[in-house]
Amino acid sequence: FAVVADEVRKLAERTGKSLGEIEANVNVLVQNVSEMSESIKEQSLGISQINEAIVQLETVTNENVEVANMTNDITKNVNDIAQNILNDMHKKKF
16 A cells, blocks of 8 residues: 555656646746737737828828929910910011
């Protein structure tokens, strides 16, 4: 009976040691998951900021296109006026 009791005690000690190692591994795993979660949150925030910057850039680009189009229209009008003046000058040559 003493031999069986000793083997049971050894088995209990090994089981306790294994459970301690499992607990330590689980704690490390939980810490790593927590750190990864924080990293993912930071990356998500960074991506959101990039998306906001892209939207702002698109808005500014659209405004620049409008200004360029208006400038082009004004340039065409000025060119037409200048051409009319030039034609009128040629007609009135002495």
